[in-house]
Amino acid sequence: MLQDIERVFFTEDEIKARVQELGKQISDDYRGKTPLFVSVLKGSFVFMADLMRSVGIYCDIDFMAVSSYGSKTVSSGAVEITKDLSYDIDGRDIIIIEDILDSGLTLAYLKKYMEMRNPASIAICALLDKPARRKADIVPDYSGFLCPDSFIVGYGLDYNERYRNLPFIGVLKPEIYEN
Ligand code: IMP
């Protein structure tokens, strides 16, 4: 697997440090509340697992799954919910946890979908932000790193379902896509 990586963008230590900071910021901002973290599967589960352990206040977690990508490296724009929330979010403070905010189409859709269910608030926490490719009018409330406009893998992010288990975030060698 490692031989497929051309370059490391964010090391394991850099990610760890930044996730700690985000957790502290969220703990401060939500003091006295019990936010519901909603992880958008599958990409964000690694980030969510680390983030929640860096948060010092009570929190609940839930998961949603959407399919918008298939095996391609560009967003189709069409979003289908394949796993819905298991909590009633009426009156809850929601923090949507995303691995990467790219076109923003997925999150714009999910945010609108959740707004219809009457939460007290909705915030977006994305580990990575790729603003160069934004199509939807959406800005993360919390973001870990600004990300170069390349397709990246690792720390939950995949290419064709692979590389999610890399502990760092990096870019693949071009020949991997060409195969
Ligand atoms: P968006 O709707 O274009 O913002 O797409 C968001 C989703 O696309 C993310 O949650 C990822 O699953 C996937 N995605 C976008 N960019 C990348 C990337 O560089 N590497 C891996 N997955 C990506």
Ligand code: MG
């Ligand atoms: Mg994702």
